[in-house]
Amino acid sequence: MIRIRPYASADLPTLVALFTASVHTLGAPHYGPDQLAAWAPRPPDLAGWRQRMEALTTLVAEDALGPCGFIAWEEDGHIELLYTAPRCARRGVATRLVQEAEDALSAVGVTVFSTEASLSAWPFFETQGFTVVEPQTVTRRGASFTRFLMRKENAA
Numbered sequence: 477m478i479r480i481r482p483y484a485s486a487d488l489p490t491l492v493a494l495f496t497a498s499v500h501t502l503g504a505p506h507y508g509p510d511q512l513a514a515w516a517p518r519p520p521d522l523a524g525w526r527q528r529m530e531a532l533t534t535l536v537a538e539d540a541l542g543p544c545g546f547i548a549w550e551e552d553g554h555i556e557l558l559y560t561a562p563r564c565a566r567r568g569v570a571t572r573l574v575q576e577a578e579d580a581l582s583a584v585g586v587t588v589f590s591t592e593a594s595l596s597a598w599p600f601f602e603t604q605g606f607t608v609v610e611p612q613t614v615t616r617r618g619a620s621f622t623r624f625l626m627r628k629e630n631a632a
């Protein structure tokens with residue numbers, strides 16, 4: 477049973493640990509060790525994360541064992557973060573989170589959504605009705621990544 481609730485600042489260490497596990501496990505089929513280390517450094521920069529989260533609206537999915545995933549977006553409809561815990565993968569957690577984010581954005585009149593999807597995530601976003609706008613190559617902490625700009629427009 478998955479429950480969706482707003483993020484609270486006390487969640488930060490747990491969500492950053494979830495992010496790190498998600499990247500290093502669910503991202504591992506698609507990226508090399510140097511890329512994974514650059515994407516999700518260990519140990520993480522918690523102060524940097526705290527600052528980053530302040531600008532975002534975040535929802536947390538949790539089950540009886542605790543957080544299962546989270547989504548964070550900007551007010552213009554850009555999905556900045558979407559991560560499912562490895563133990564919760566392929567149980568519909570990300571589907572629920574994207575649906576809740578779209579509902580919240582639609583309620584304030586935002587009907588165009590975008591994201592930069594990783595090689596691990598783009599098939600998921602396609603299932604949610606997003607389409608690829610363009611592939612992109614970005615460099616983070618010295619590592620180069622391929623990702624896909626994806627977009628979705630709902631009827632207003």
Ligand SMILES: CC(C)(COP(=O)(O)OP(=O)(O)OC[C@H]1O[C@@H](n2cnc3c(N)ncnc32)[C@H](O)[C@@H]1OP(=O)(O)O)[C@@H](O)C(=O)NCCC(=O)NCCS
Nearest residue numbers: 502559560565566567568569570571593594596597599600
């Ligand atoms: C991408 C991600 C968020 C998906 O989370 P999830 O909770 O497992 O997704 P769901 O269970 O809601 O998946 C719904 C459907 O999307 C598709 N899907 C999900 N993960 C997939 C994958 N790795 N490969 C192919 N299709 C996938 C499937 O069609 C799935 O339905 P099914 O399980 O009945 O086949 C998760 O794999 C993740 O956190 N990945 C690592 C981090 C990442 O890349 N985050 C996104 C940053 S842009």
